[in-house]
Amino acid sequence: MATPELICETLKAQGRRLTPQRRAIIQALLDDDSHPTVEQILSRVRRILPDISPATIYNTLDELVELGVVRELDVGLGERHYDIRTADHAHLVCIRCHRVEDVPFNYDALGTDAQHLRGFAVLERQLILRGYCPECLASQ
Ligand SMILES: [Zn+2]
Ligand SMILES: [Zn+2]
Incomplete structure (x- = not known):
């Protein structure tokens, strides 16, 4: 926090x-x-x-x-x-009203072990889930 x-x-x-x-x-x-x-x-x-x-x-x-x-x-x-929340989490993004919300996500569950990263040093992990928020869905 x-x-x-x-x-x-x-x-x-x-x-x-x-x-x-x-x-x-x-x-x-x-x-x-x-x-x-x-x-x-x-x-x-x-x-x-x-x-x-x-x-x-x-x-x-x-x-x-x-x-x-x-x-x-x-x-x-x-x-x-x-x-300002720098701990790992993913984002839900509404492509209509541009709302961005946090969603808990365990990046370690992706199973990206050293072998799959082919020597890359990963500095940042981001998962973005894009779609429509409940309000935008309701007003369509
Ligand atoms: Zn929306
Ligand atoms: Zn966030």
């Missing part, structure tokens, strides 16, 4: 401080588990830091992704989504 304390520890361990910008973005992601886009994060962060620029948001997000605190997701809808 991602908590502000745990994230703060992760940053400290890498010699980074929890700047107001980083704190505001982390808080926005902790408060919004819908896998927001940059624009959605920007509007939330502006409630705390009204003068923050989109460039700062982009740079800080990139930095948090690099530090392993935030995950960047491309769910095939043409926008980048951000996720």
Whole structure:
């Protein structure tokens, strides 16, 4: 579970401080588990830091992704989504309303042992299940 304390520890361990910008973005992601886009994060962060620029948001997000605190997701809808839950899970994606939800998934169950990976060092595992959410199905 991602908590502000745990994230703060992760940053400290890498010699980074929890700047107001980083704190505001982390808080926005902790408060919004819908896998927001940059624009959605920007509007939330502006409630705390009204003068923050989109460039700062982009740079800080990139930095948090690099530090392993935030995950960047491309769910095939043409926008980048951000996720503060970095533990393994899969995503359900609605191709109509672009909703992105978490679904538990044990990647080890894929049985990708060393032999099948043919020497690849895997850094990230993503499973995306695309389709229609219950609301979109009901309104069709
Ligand atoms: Zn939907
Ligand atoms: Zn997620």
